[in-house]
Amino acid sequence: MVPSLLATAGGLLLLFSFSSAGQYCPTTCGVADYRWKYKEDVTRDLDHLQRELENIANLTHGAEIKIDYMKDSAVSAQKSSPxxxxxxxxxxxxxxxxxxxxxxxxxxxxxxxxxxxxxxxxxxxxxxxxxxxxxxxxxxxxxQDEVEIKPIAGTDCQDIANKGATSSGLYYVKPPKAPEQFLVYCEIDNFGRGFTVLQRRRDGSVDFNKNWIQYKEGFGYLSPDDTTEFWLGNEKMHLLTTSTTMPIVLRIEMKRAKVGSEDDQYRLTYGYYLSGDAGDAFDGYDFGDDPSDKVYTMHNGMQFSTFDRDNDRYDGNCAQQDGSGWWMNRCHAAHLNGKYYQGGRYTEKDAGEYGFDNGIIWVTWHNRWYSLKETTMKIIPLSRITAGGQQAGVKQFGGLGDA
CATH class of the missing domain: 1.20.5 (Single alpha-helices involved in coiled-coils or other helix-helix interfaces)
Structure with missing residues (x-):
């Protein structure tokens, strides 16, 4: 029997065959002879096998390198593939x-x-x-180099009308106690009545938040066509109302009024209330905030106050918190020098820092949160009020525009 051994390596078929040493039990020398007989062939085969194994090892190493290269190439290709x-x-x-x-x-x-x-x-x-x-x-x-000033002069506008003036415009007046003449706007109507205009509010073009001296001397602009805003001045008002009985006219309300001297802080005093459909705000108003509202807001006997000259009866300064000068009490029910609000209506928020009713107020006609759009203060001798009939004359005074 010849046993054989088959093996594969690197794709090669290797055959190992062994023949029987004999039918007898070999001695040591027999075995040696047998080995020497096949040693050369076996050594040759082993050398061949060794070389093949080395080739296989080399091929395997090359394959590994190739595989690693392919892996790297695949990763690289994956990263930068088209x-x-x-x-x-x-x-x-x-x-x-x-x-x-x-x-x-x-x-x-x-x-x-x-x-x-x-x-x-x-x-x-x-x-x-x-x-x-x-x-x-x-x-x-x-x-026109100069503003047109009418040639007739007098003690007041009614005196000028009595002298023949028939048209409204700028005139010089000199009340009896005035040291010199000064310019005023005279409103002369068809009845021959001459009103001396003390104040005019029209559009908010003039800021009425002024100091004591400015209110004393007057500010704003007098114009021959009566289109501007102004305050004639407390001193001039005092001179105009001292020498004669001069009702102060507010829209169609009239009071027999007088403005005191600077020594008395231009105190406002007035007598009876003659007529009008705007109500008597000068007499005070019950706002419902305090039982003493009416007493605290009446203006008769009040001295004039500005932010730098506090003459009111309030712990604070009414003129400062309301932003303009006026005959303040604690503080007012009428305030025609207040802040001008274009839309008329305003709120506490609009009133600014203090939040009080600081508009152009006449509460017996509109409430405290409505600011009048136009106002006029003017004076005329008491004897001329009833010209043409008392009620007829009153109704034609005009002055304050409606809302």
Missing amino acids: QDSFYKKSSNILEDVLRFEKTIIAQEQQIYELQNLISSNERRMLELKQISMQLQQKCQEPC
């Missing part, structure tokens, strides 16, 4: 497109706003052109 690069570039392009779209939308919005601004500016330019044309036409008229 498809992946395409996706990345596509993604970047999409992001750029979105960003550009947002930029375009923002720019379109800016363009829309600029177009609106251009339209607004064009409208404004058209308005300015029209104004420019009007001014150009006006400038073509001969310039």
